Amino acid sequence: MEPPLTAAAPPAPLPPANLWRHGDFNRLWAGQTVSVIGSGITELALPTLAVLQLHATPLQVGLLAACQRVAFPLLSLPIGVLADRVSRRRLMLGADLARCLLLGAIPVLSALGVLQLWHLYVLGALTGGFTVVFDLAYLAYMPSLVGRSHLADANARLEFSFSAANIGGPGIGGLLVQAVGAARTMALDAGSFLVSALMLLLIGRRETPPAPRDLPPFSTRQMGTEIVEGVRVVRRDPMLRSLLLTMGGFIFGAHMVDAVVIVYAYRTLHFSPGTLGAVLTLTGVGSIFGAAGVGAVRRRLGVGHTIVATGVACGLSLVAIPLASIGAPIAVLTSTAVLRGFFGTVNNTTQVTLRQLATADRLHARMNAVFRTVYWGAWPLGDVVGGALGSTVGLIPAMLIGGTLGTASMALMLVTPAGRVRAFPERR
Numbered sequence: 001m002e003p004p005l006t007a008a009a010p011p012a013p014l015p016p017a018n019l020w021r022h023g024d025f026n027r028l029w030a031g032q033t034v035s036v037i038g039s040g041i042t043e044l045a046l047p048t049l050a051v052l053q054l055h056a057t058p059l060q061v062g063l064l065a066a067c068q069r070v071a072f073p074l075l076s077l078p079i080g081v082l083a084d085r086v087s088r089r090r091l092m093l094g095a096d097l098a099r100c101l102l103l104g105a106i107p108v109l110s111a112l113g114v115l116q117l118w119h120l121y122v123l124g125a126l127t128g129g130f131t132v133v134f135d136l137a138y139l140a141y142m143p144s145l146v147g148r149s150h151l152a153d154a155n156a157r158l159e160f161s162f163s164a165a166n167i168g169g170p171g172i173g174g175l176l177v178q179a180v181g182a183a184r185t186m187a188l189d190a191g192s193f194l195v196s197a198l199m200l201l202l203i204g205r206r207e208t209p210p211a212p213r214d215l216p217p218f219s220t221r222q223m224g225t226e227i228v229e230g231v232r233v234v235r236r237d238p239m240l241r242s243l244l245l246t247m248g249g250f251i252f253g254a255h256m257v258d259a260v261v262i263v264y265a266y267r268t269l270h271f272s273p274g275t276l277g278a279v280l281t282l283t284g285v286g287s288i289f290g291a292a293g294v295g296a297v298r299r300r301l302g303v304g305h306t307i308v309a310t311g312v313a314c315g316l317s318l319v320a321i322p323l324a325s326i327g328a329p330i331a332v333l334t335s336t337a338v339l340r341g342f343f344g345t346v347n348n349t350t351q352v353t354l355r356q357l358a359t360a361d362r363l364h365a366r367m368n369a370v371f372r373t374v375y376w377g378a379w380p381l382g383d384v385v386g387g388a389l390g391s392t393v394g395l396i397p398a399m400l401i402g403g404t405l406g407t408a409s410m411a412l413m414l415v416t417p418a419g420r421v422r423a424f425p426e427r428r
Contacts, residue, residue, distance in 0.1 A: 031199025038192025041173035049182035062387015066380030073377030080369025095134035110183030174277020230366025242416035249409030256386030256402025286341025315407025
């Protein structure tokens with residue numbers, strides 16, 4: 001029998017009955033809100049820097065987006081093993097500090113007059129590697145911080161942070177890009193990671209990571225064994241397996257669209273950075289309503305049908321983007337952004353909570369590593385394929401193909417075990 005992967009420790013104090021009174025969660029939430037707003041600024045500033053200052057092609061913009069996500073299929077599984085062995089909060093802290101330094105190098109290189117496109121590729125890839133560390137540690141840390149009874153509520157509130165990022169990030173980013181340039185704007189995202197790190201330091205509750213004596217000795221072989229255990233958890237659970245495959249297909253199609261939509265807005269619709277930032281801001285307005293309404297939607301449709309219906313709606317909003325070429329481009333992109341924000345938030349909150357509650361605590365990081373490997377592995381692949389199609393067959397065909405693939409993948413989920421889940425599973 002394998003030795004246990006968790007240490008014997010005194011029972012952790014019960015979390016407060018009201019999440020608003022949970023000081024440690026509120027500190028984490030505050031830090032994440034600032035951090036994701038900074039990342040929302042970068043979401044517009046980085047490709048704008050590539051397109052307007054470094055004259056990148058659609059394929060090069062797709063490659064830039066891919067570089068920021070390529071670490072997930074490469075590193076997620078071993079990082080998942082690490083995050084199930086050591087302090088998850090310390091991993092998050094180190095990742096924040098590293099990302100601050102890496103993104104802070106962009107305005108420095110620009111000020112020196114030596115910034116080139118390959119710098120963005122390298123710095124984006126390295127930043128993505130530390131995002132893998134933060135993301136997996138964070139997803140595994142959350143259930144132990146707030147307790148499983150508060151998990152759905154905590155995830156919904158964190159979606160408000162992403163909503164704030166979608167509202168404030170692109171809008172602020174567009175204005176800043178016009179005022180001070182895209183490279184200098186990147187300094188704000190670097191600073192936001194410092195704020196996140198400070199909030200992590202202020203969390204009072206201390207983790208009790210597995211003691212070395214309670215773990216099998218670490219080795220390459222043991223890492224392989226623990227990776228296989230995480231993969232097996234997902235492979236043997238029909239619900240998790242079908243969720244992984246169908247959502248992976250959706251993410252691939254959606255990011256085929258994302259790879260070219262900014263190029264489309266600048267070069268076909270002739271938007272300014274300020275206009276595009278204002279339009280993208282409205283994604284966050286939809287996200288606010290989505291985070292507020294996720295419980296009501298889930299109660300009405302059930303868990304599985306909520307994921308399917310909102311995923312299909314997101315896919316159709318992507319298919320509708322090329323209607324902007326027919327007329328009223330601002331109205332078209334605004335309405336599709338609001339719909340994507342609403343349905344995407346409901347979808348993400350529901351599927352993340354479902355897989356967290358369906359998995360034992362000691363396996364959270366490795367389960368999430370499997371999902372991140374597929375989900376965020378499909379992300380850069382979609383970016384590259386979308387960018388290549390945009391450079392060959394055109395921007396509009398690339399968006400139509402990607403949106404259709406994403407919609408079809410979510411519709412397929414309806415006949416799978418994930419699509420038939422009625423309620424969240426009981427505690428494991």
